[in-house]
Amino acid sequence: MTTLTSINPTNGEVVREVPAATAAEIAAVLQRAEQAFHAWRDTTFAERAQVLNAVAAHLRENTDTYAPLMTEEMGKPITEAHGEVAKAAWAAEHYAEHAEQYLADEHIASDATSSYVQHLPLGPVLGILPWNAPFWLAFRFCAPALMAGNTCVMKHDPHVPGCAAAIQDAFKAVGAPDGIFQTLHAATEDVESVIRAPEIRAVSFTGSDRAGSQVAAAAAGEIKPAVLELGGSDPCIVLADADLARAAQVTALSRIINAGQSCIAAKRVIVERSVHDEFVDLLAGHLRDLKVGDPNEEDTKVGPIARGELRENLHRQVVDSVAAGATCVLGGELPEGDGYFYPVTLLTDVQPGMTACTEETFGPVAVVLAADSAEEALAIANDTPYGLGASVWTTTERGEAMARRIEAGQVSVNGIVKTDPRLPSGGIKRSGYGRELGPHGIREFVNAQQVWVGPVKQ
Structure with missing residues (x-):
């Protein structure tokens, strides 16, 4: 039997082992999600909101349990x-x-006496999530889906089974209707069959572009909608007229x-040459001040890399880039001792085509x-x-003009790139398709049903 x-990563010790769900257990989870949907879809927005607000209050009251x-x-x-x-x-x-408000009927004039679009739930939605933000990504997935009237099955990363179980427990703790949100401890090799299961009506995936292409292929094979939020090699442009001190901070x-x-x-900080050296000095100053260490200590700013193989791959990217001509200003050496720590590292003289530019760097x-x-x-x-x-750092007017020419799903002008429940986020090219969050995100997994009411207007 597969074990999750x-x-x-702080000390390399095994903290939790969870048996992967059997075929019978997977089938039971999917059946509960389907059964729960028939009642949940008929609830009012107020009734759904009551459940979501109760879960939110529970999270806030028990953050000292969940955060660790x-x-x-x-x-x-x-x-x-x-x-x-x-x-x-x-x-x-x-x-x-x-x-x-986001799902309000949209009235559109036509030859009908009345014509409009209403937004109806699809059914059970499968969320396949990564390890790097276990709670946030779970609620980024489930909050809009549940409020739209869908039910949710969450297949979390196999390396965070404790977080996955705790999120389901939060729904149970507030008395949420059985089956509207379930954690599925499925092994990776069983995920495709879950995607293809008739109970699942749509798929949300966050992860690598390689895995995303496999998820997309399976969903497309069953003609099911999917939202993919994949990797990034996000540029940060710093121009000569930027507030360099703020940009560096x-x-x-x-990073x-x-x-x-x-x-x-x-991931890639692109600096106009006339201010390059000044900016690098400022950036290096901020990076040097960061404490790398035990993530349980409140003054730690940089904890360990999540797994040993991820740290090895990150170090390979640094070594390859230095070998190709990059200059290592800070860090770049594997530390001794327990855990999967990696020093804050700064590479300059980087050229397009080097490993650090062509691959996603997942580390400090x-x-x-x-x-x-x-x-x-x-x-x-x-x-x-x-x-x-x-992101782009320059004057506001110039930054907004450049945003139209940047090939990315979201652009920050003179600010940090972040996710916000009020604003849609997602990617283009190999970073995926579809949007999460904001009004756009909740409309990904609904039936935008057109209703035409006669008779024809005379």
Whole structure:
């Protein structure tokens, strides 16, 4: 029998082992989701909101229980983990308040006496989620889906089974209707059959582009809608007229949140050459000040990489880039001792085509490229198969004009790229398709049903 194993990345010790669901257990979860849907779809928005608000309140009241699970299973610094629980609660509260407005009937004039579009639920939705933000990504998936009247089956990453179980327990703790939200501890090899199961009507996937293509193929094979939020090689453009001090401060933060293990972190910092050296000095100063260490300590800013093989791959990317001519200003050496720690690293003299530019770097590695002009910076920014997030630091007017030319699903002008329940996020190119969050996100998994009411207008 397959076992889902959680290893504490701070010390390398096994903290949790959970048997993967059997075929019979998978079938039972899917059946419960289908049965629950028939009642849940007929509830009012107010009734659904009552459940989501209760879950949100429970999360906030028990953050001291939930946050340490993330620190234990994937190494998130404890202060960030507390923030993530609060953000997950916010997602639930946001959709509880705004879902009815987002899904209001849309009246459209035609030859009918009345014609409109109404937004109806589809059925059980499968969420396939990664380890790097276990609570936030769960609620980014389930809050809009549930408020739209769907039921949710969450197949979380096998390395965070404790977090996955705790999220389901939060729904049970507030007396949510049985079956509207379930955690499925399925083995990776069983996921395709779950996607193809007739009970599942749609799929939400967050993860790598390689795995995303497999999920997309399986969903398409069954003619089921899917939303994919995949990897990124997010550019951060810093032009000569930027507020360099602020840009350096925010770029450092964007690069090291969650030890740099974020799809929307600033991955390639593209700096106009005339201010390159000044900016690099400022950025290096911020990065040097960051404490790397035990994520249980509140002053730790950078915890461990989640798993040993991920750290090895990150180090390979750094070594390959240095071998190709990049300069390692900070870090770049594997540390001794327990755990999967990696030093905050700064690479300069990076050129397009180097490993650090062509692959997604998932760790606290800042990569700086120089550009002779804004036009060249834009060309470098778009020279990637990915298109998730991007940022540009310049004057407001110029930044907004450049945003139209940046190939990414979201662009921040003079600010950090982040996810916000109020605003849609998602990617283009190999970063995926569809949108999550905001009014756009809740409309991904509904039937936009056209209703024509006669007689024909005379």
